[in-house]
Amino acid sequence: MRRVLKALARPFTETAGLARWMLVAGILITAMFVIMAVFAPWLAPYGFAQASSGGVDFPKVGHPSGDHLFGTDRLFFDVLSRVIWGARTAIQVVLFSIVICVVVGVPLGLVSGYYGGWLDRILVLIMDAIFAFPSFLLAIVFAFLLTNLVGGTVLAVSLSLSAIYIPQYFRVVRNTTVSAKEATYVEAARAIGASDGVIMRRYLFGNVVQSVPVLGTLNAADAILTLAGLGFLGLGIQSTDAAEWGHDLNRALADASSGVWWTGLYPGLAIVLLVTGLTLVGEGLNETLNPTLRQRRLLPVVMPPRQPATDDGQES
Amino acid sequence: MTTSEAPAGVHVPEPVISARDVRVWYGTTRGAIQAVDGVSFEIAPGETLGLVGESGCGKSTLGRGLMGLLPAGAKRDGEVIFKGRDILSMRRKDAYELRGHDLGMIFQEPLTRLNPLMRISQHFEETIRQHEPDLSKDEVRDMALEAMRLMGIPPTRYKSYPHEFSGGMRQRLMIALALVLRPAFVVADEPTTALDVLVEAQIVQILNDLRRNFRASLLLITHNVGIVAEACDRVAVMYAGRIVEQGRVADVFRNPQHPYTRELLRSTISLSTTGLNFIPGAPPDLVDPPDACRFHPRCPQAMEVCASRNPVDIERPGGGRVECWLVGPKDQIPAGGEQPLKQEELTVADEA
Amino acid sequence: MIWVILTLVFVVLRVAPGDPVSAALGGKLDEQALEQRREQLGFNRPLIAQYWDYLSSVARLDFGKSFSDNQPILHVIRDNGGATLTLTLAAFVVALLVGIPLGLVSGRYRDTVPDVFIRLFGILSYAAPIFFVGFLLQVYVAEPLGLPTSGASSPITAFTVKPHTHILLIDAFISGDSTAIQDVLKHLVLPAVTLGLLICGVFIRLVRVNILQTMQADYVEAAEARGISRGKVTWRHAFRNALVPVITVIGLQFALLLGGAVLTEATFNWPGLGQKLVDYINDRDYGAVQGIITIFAVAVVLISLLVDIVNALIDPRVRY
Numbered sequence: 001m002r003r004v005l006k007a008l009a010r011p012f013t014e015t016a017g018l019a020r021w022m023l024v025a026g027i028l029i030t031a032m033f034v035i036m037a038v039f040a041p042w043l044a045p046y047g048f049a050q051a052s053s054g055g056v057d058f059p060k061v062g063h064p065s066g067d068h069l070f071g072t073d074r075l076f077f078d079v080l081s082r083v084i085w086g087a088r089t090a091i092q093v094v095l096f097s098i099v100i101c102v103v104v105g106v107p108l109g110l111v112s113g114y115y116g117g118w119l120d121r122i123l124v125l126i127m128d129a130i131f132a133f134p135s136f137l138l139a140i141v142f143a144f145l146l147t148n149l150v151g152g153t154v155l156a157v158s159l160s161l162s163a164i165y166i167p168q169y170f171r172v173v174r175n176t177t178v179s180a181k182e183a184t185y186v187e188a189a190r191a192i193g194a195s196d197g198v199i200m201r202r203y204l205f206g207n208v209v210q211s212v213p214v215l216g217t218l219n220a221a222d223a224i225l226t227l228a229g230l231g232f233l234g235l236g237i238q239s240t241d242a243a244e245w246g247h248d249l250n251r252a253l254a255d256a257s258s259g260v261w262w263t264g265l266y267p268g269l270a271i272v273l274l275v276t277g278l279t280l281v282g283e284g285l286n287e288t289l290n291p292t293l294r295q296r297r298l299l300p301v302v303m304p305p306r307q308p309a310t311d312d313g314q315e316s
Numbered sequence: 317m318t319t320s321e322a323p324a325g326v327h328v329p330e331p332v333i334s335a336r337d338v339r340v341w342y343g344t345t346r347g348a349i350q351a352v353d354g355v356s357f358e359i360a361p362g363e364t365l366g367l368v369g370e371s372g373c374g375k376s377t378l379g380r381g382l383m384g385l386l387p388a389g390a391k392r393d394g395e396v397i398f399k400g401r402d403i404l405s406m407r408r409k410d411a412y413e414l415r416g417h418d419l420g421m422i423f424q425e426p427l428t429r430l431n432p433l434m435r436i437s438q439h440f441e442e443t444i445r446q447h448e449p450d451l452s453k454d455e456v457r458d459m460a461l462e463a464m465r466l467m468g469i470p471p472t473r474y475k476s477y478p479h480e481f482s483g484g485m486r487q488r489l490m491i492a493l494a495l496v497l498r499p500a501f502v503v504a505d506e507p508t509t510a511l512d513v514l515v516e517a518q519i520v521q522i523l524n525d526l527r528r529n530f531r532a533s534l535l536l537i538t539h540n541v542g543i544v545a546e547a548c549d550r551v552a553v554m555y556a557g558r559i560v561e562q563g564r565v566a567d568v569f570r571n572p573q574h575p576y577t578r579e580l581l582r583s584t585i586s587l588s589t590t591g592l593n594f595i596p597g598a599p600p601d602l603v604d605p606p607d608a609c610r611f612h613p614r615c616p617q618a619m620e621v622c623a624s625r626n627p628v629d630i631e632r633p634g635g636g637r638v639e640c641w642l643v644g645p646k647d648q649i650p651a652g653g654e655q656p657l658k659q660e661e662l663t664v665a666d667e668a
Numbered sequence: 669m670i671w672v673i674l675t676l677v678f679v680v681l682r683v684a685p686g687d688p689v690s691a692a693l694g695g696k697l698d699e700q701a702l703e704q705r706r707e708q709l710g711f712n713r714p715l716i717a718q719y720w721d722y723l724s725s726v727a728r729l730d731f732g733k734s735f736s737d738n739q740p741i742l743h744v745i746r747d748n749g750g751a752t753l754t755l756t757l758a759a760f761v762v763a764l765l766v767g768i769p770l771g772l773v774s775g776r777y778r779d780t781v782p783d784v785f786i787r788l789f790g791i792l793s794y795a796a797p798i799f800f801v802g803f804l805l806q807v808y809v810a811e812p813l814g815l816p817t818s819g820a821s822s823p824i825t826a827f828t829v830k831p832h833t834h835i836l837l838i839d840a841f842i843s844g845d846s847t848a849i850q851d852v853l854k855h856l857v858l859p860a861v862t863l864g865l866l867i868c869g870v871f872i873r874l875v876r877v878n879i880l881q882t883m884q885a886d887y888v889e890a891a892e893a894r895g896i897s898r899g900k901v902t903w904r905h906a907f908r909n910a911l912v913p914v915i916t917v918i919g920l921q922f923a924l925l926l927g928g929a930v931l932t933e934a935t936f937n938w939p940g941l942g943q944k945l946v947d948y949i950n951d952r953d954y955g956a957v958q959g960i961i962t963i964f965a966v967a968v969v970l971i972s973l974l975v976d977i978v979n980a981l982i983d984p985r986v987r988y
Contacts, residue, residue: 129672132972136927137945137964141680144949144957225797229931232799233946249799253935256806257817264807268800275795283791383893416895423893428886431905433912433984442904443894477984493894 026280033274037091040084045069048085048243051076061255064262071262074251083266085243089154090274094223096158097165098216105166109173110200110208114181124174127167135164139226143235157236161226165219172215176208214285221278228271245271332533333382333501334358338394338404340374340381349602351377353557354394356629359501362527364534366548366565368541368580370599374557375537379503382535383421384411398501417447420494420502420532425510426487430478437474439493447497463496464489466529467522484515491522495530502526505537516543523547541584545569550636553577556600556610563636573638575615609641612657617642621653671723673965678722681958726966731959736951741959744944749963750835751820752940755863755932756925758856762864763871768914770868771875775910776902778880786872794869798928801862802935809858816855818937825851863932867921874917878910885909912983919975923968 036043051058057076064071070079112120130138142160150156180186181204189199230236231246238247245267252264340352351374359365367375381392384403396403403414415421423429430439440460444451451459461471467488478486487507494502504523508516524547526532536548544551545565552562553576561574572578582593597614600606606613612622621641628645632638641649713721725731731741767790774786793801806817816822820836821829825848829839837856840848882888883906891901930942937943941960948956 125672126676129676132923132968133673133676133965134923134926134968136924136930137961140930140945140949141957141961145680148952221795225795228797229799229927232797232931233934233949235949246797246799249797249803253799253803253806256803259807261807264800264803268797268803271800272792272796276791279791279795385889385893412895412897414895415893421890421893423886423890425886429890431887431891431909433908433982434904442891442896442900446894446896446900479984490890 020284022280023284026277026282026284029273029277030281033087033270033277034091036084036087038088040088044078044081044084046078046081048082049077049240050081061260061263070266073248073263074255079248079263079266082243082248083245083270086245086248086267086270087274089237089242089244090224090227092154093158093161093227094220096154097161097223098220100158100162101165101169101219102212102216104162105169106173106205106209106212108166109170110177110204112170113174113177114196114200114204116178120174123170127170130164131167131171135222136226136229138164139230140233140235143230147235154237154242157227157230160230161223164226165223168215168219169212172211173208176211177204180204180207214282217278217285218282221275221282224271224275224278331358332361332363333396333398335382336395336397338378338381338392338396340377340386340390340392342377342387343389343391344603347603348391350557350605351602352381352392353605355554355557355559357552357559357562359533359535361500361533362531363550364523364527364536364548365562366544366551367535367537367554367559368539368544368551369554370580371539372599372602373554374602375539375554376505378554379421379505379535379537383415383419383503385421413447416443416494416499417497418499418501420497420499422487422491422494422502422504422507424506426490427483427510429490430486432478435475435477436489439489440474440496443493444496459496460492463492466495467492483511484518487511487515487519488522491519495526495532498530499532501533501535503535503537506539507536508538508540508543520547541569541581553580556605557602558610558639559637560611560640561632561636561638563632563634563638567632567634567636571634573632573643574611574640575617575642576611579616609639618657619649619653620655620657621649623657624653625650670966670969673969674723674726674962675719677958677961677965678719681954681961726962731962732955734948734953734956734959736948736953736956739956741956744956745941745960745963746834748939748941748944750833751938752929752933752942754820754835754837754856755859755938755940756922756929758860759863759867759925759928759932762860763866763868766864767868767871768875768911771872772879772907772910774872775876775879775883776906787876790869790872790876792869793865794873796865798862798866798931799935801865802858802932805858805862815858817858820855820939821848821852822855859932859936859938862935863925863928866928867925870921870924871914874914875910878913879906882906882909912979915979915982916975919972922971926964926968 046053058068058072058078060072060076061074062068062072064079068078068080070083072078073082108123112123139160142163143157146156146160181199186199186203189203194202227236227244228246228249231244231248232250234247234250236247237244248267249264252260252267255263335358336356338352338355339350342349342351353374355378357365367378369375377386380386381390382396382403386392392404394404398414399418401410403411403419406414430436434442437457437460440463441456444456444459448456457474461474464471464474469485469488469492473481478489481489487510491507507523508519511519520543523534523536526534536544538544548565550563551565551568552559553568553574554560555576561568561572561577568577569581572581576595579593579595583595595614600610600613607623608625609615609618609622609627612618615622619641625641625648627639627641628648629637629639630644632643641653729742731745733740734744770786770789774783774790777783809815810817820826821840825840826836828845829836829843829848832839832842837849837852840852883902885906887909888901888905891905896905926942929940930945932938933940933942934946941963945957945960948960
């Protein structure tokens with residue numbers, strides 16, 4: 001237990017000024033959005049697709065006011081509420097897609113790296129091809145196919161996001177597996193007659209899974225942007241199904257020329273903040289884990305004045 | 317500094333460089349590493365001083381400290397007089413002018429010390445122009461080719477890129493580059509460690525010829541006692557941040573005064589070696605070094621006094637200096653201090 | 669590599685969705701007409717034959733016709749590819765001009781006030797989605813500077829400039845009409861800046877990390893030991909070596925740039941391939957989507973080849 005805490009605290013204890021602050025700021029921002037996502041029904045003044053309250057219709061594209069702190073948009077929705085509910089959608093999609101990536105990518109990488117052979121070669125080839133392809137275009141294609149098949153739901157979008165990140169998980173897990181399976185403890189396990197399944201589950205999995213959190217943090221930021229991009233193009237989640245920042249910005253863009261700023265500014269800021277928070281966490285982790293970038297916290301050197309004994313020695 | 321401390325029996329002119337009570341400490345998360353802690357020596361013109369010791373004893377740090385190439389968070393003090401000026405306290409800009417021109421440095425790994433994107437000619441031109449901006453293009457070229465010739469590199473290779481040379485050739489290039497402006501003092505930090513044996517012999521020969529070809533004084537840092545015997549005039553033995561014994565190579569090696577020097581020489585392998593010797597225990601942690609004499613936990617002849625009082629730097633019999641209570645001064649050892657020290661048993665784990 | 673990518677495109681877009689014709693045109697035409705179209709496009713033939721057709725059509729650079737508006741896809745690519753090319757190249761220039769100097773300063777003066785601000789700028793410019801930057805520019809910048817926010821030129825320019833290369837900027841220069849040139853350039857500013865900012869953050873980060881690493885390199889220390897001045901060490905030794913890996917990664921950034929171009933074109937109503945792609949997607953036109961995606965895939969592979977060549981020119985260690 002203590003060791004776990006110590007390992008968790010390592011990014012804090014071993015970094016100097018700036019990297020440490022970046023990490024703390026990133027965690028705070030991310031935590032804020034997670035709280036928004038979890039408690040959206042209590043935090044948001046209205047529902048995400050609510051156009052009237054107490055029998056009174058909301059104004060269309062209404063200026064920010066006491067009733068609607070961030071104003072309302074052209075569909076009569078309250079912007080503040082949609083920003084808060086949007087956090088829930090974003091976090092949901094990111095969590096879903098990371099879970100799918102882990103569930104698909106990690107076993108695939110393990111098996112591919114462990115057995116090698118033609119299966120490994122084909123998988124590597126396919127994953128490399130997907131990896132080389134512009135990821136956003138890939139997301140567009142998958143969203144296009146999936147929304148045709150299952151409609152614009154959270155699940156469809158999460159699936160298309162996972163499609164672009166699975167190759168990364170596959171690569172990392174496969175490469176770690178290839179190097180880990182040569183390790184002496186795996187050799188030893190094989191020597192005492194452990195089956196392939198046991199070796200993969202007991203010995204390799206724990207080893208390989210350590211790289212997943214860092215990858216997950218880095219991908220989460222990118223996933224938020226991709227989700228918003230799909231929403232902006234109208235390929236994501238429909239406005240009435242859930243609040244989605246990217247899609248809201250699409251509608252706001254039409255108002256931009258008439259000087260309506262509140263419908264776009266707040267969802268946009270929400271995206272920027274959340275992505276910044278996640279990036280700060282990722283960068284902070286990276287700076288502490290990558291030894292060539294790490295700047296250790298150095299205690300200032302204080303040279304004590306010469307001890308008389310030493311001085312005697314020098315003078316004699 | 318007076319010349320009275322110079323090795324006895326040799327009349328030496330004013331030393332090229334004289335270091336006095338130099339300390340270099342690194343900051344870490346655990347506290348300061350006392351990598352060099354009170355070191356004094358001097359080197360005469362054209363003389364080669366060998367600095368030997370185990371890995372991590374602070375010998376490389378000392379060399380870098382003299383050149384002013386220390387990482388952030390390091391501190392140094394003491395006094396190093398070079399050409400009448402203290403190079404430890406001089407301004408950054410002056411230090412830059414001195415480096416390369418009056419002070420040269422040869423590094424351990426020649427493979428990574430040349431910029432892979434620059435031709436050899438560009439390395440030379442850059443160095444020479446930095447310090448002698450008034451020279452014409454031809455003069456620069458002639459200087460560079462002359463330095464390369466002395467290192468046995470044909471002028472046809474002048475326009476080549478670093479990756480086109482072998483390891484030994486690159487080290488000779490590095491030496492040519494360090495010496496092209498004829499610095500008065502050169503630090504060579506383990507110049508042969510990364511090279512194979514045949515090339516090593518070649519580089520040692522070149523270092524031996526430096527005096528004749530370039531009239532440079534040399535501080536040769538190495539862990540290889542054999543190289544010191546071959547290429548140096550005097551030797552300084554370093555242990556845990558201090559120079560424990562120094563003197564003429566022949567004197568020190570034939571008649572070592574400090575137990576550490578003795579152990580170091582005994583652990584050297586030669587043709588007549590029949591069994592392997594090693595010094596039990598590991599070099600001390602320099603964040604928290606042992607009290608008093610730093611060698612006392614590993615010393616086979618440790619006395620009570622060694623664990624309680626700092627040894628005194630005295631003249632060693634036969635010239636040079638040594639820091640060990642076994643040698644003296646006897647009158648400063650408190651009563652009963654000469655009792656053998658009860659050493660804690662070294663466990664196998666400690667030695668590993 | 670290109671073969672693997674093309675096969676993937678084929679599997680995903682032709683095999684997976686089942687019958688593209690009814691997806692695109694179902695409801696608009698009766699069953700008999702649909703069957704006719706299927707036959708015409710060869711969709712009733714075995715998949716393996718269709719696969720062969722696809723590969724050979726790519727080799728002949730002939731992508732067939734779109735289902736929805738019956739346009740030759742090659743013409744669509746020709747007419748709109750120029751605009752995408754102009755946009756991506758201009759954005760690239762913006763990103764290089766802004767990103768590399770900032771990254772250099774930030775890495776060289778690590779942990780100083782400028783470093784903090786530059787890094788924050790880098791993170792923000794990456795974190796801000798294209799369309800949000802575009803939105804902000806449209807609301808707060810376009811009006812005061814009098815910059816247009818939609819399209820690649822005014823209708824009048826598009827009408828007067830004769831198409832030679834189908835790249836509007838070059839055509840405008842060929843026509844020699846200074847108002848047309850100005851008009852085209854003005855339209856280019858905001859989209860190029862918006863897309864440029866996206867990758868500029870990546871460049872800052874990349875250059876900074878590489879500078880930090882090369883500043884610790886052995887040859888940098890060796891240069892300092894030769895008394896080479898700080899500025900020259902940074903410039904000649906650290907900076908030049910830091911740029912080598914940057915060029916390699918630029919190839920990967922091109923993929924990011926293409927994805928960003930789709931969003932930029934949608935934001936600024938830019939008549940490029942990305943915009944066309946979105947249109948065809950909304951029309952459920954699988955044939956056209958497949959053609960455009962194929963062209964993007966080919967472009968990505970070509971760029972990575974180009975990067976290898978540039979790399980060989982810069983780094984003397986790489987020779988073919």
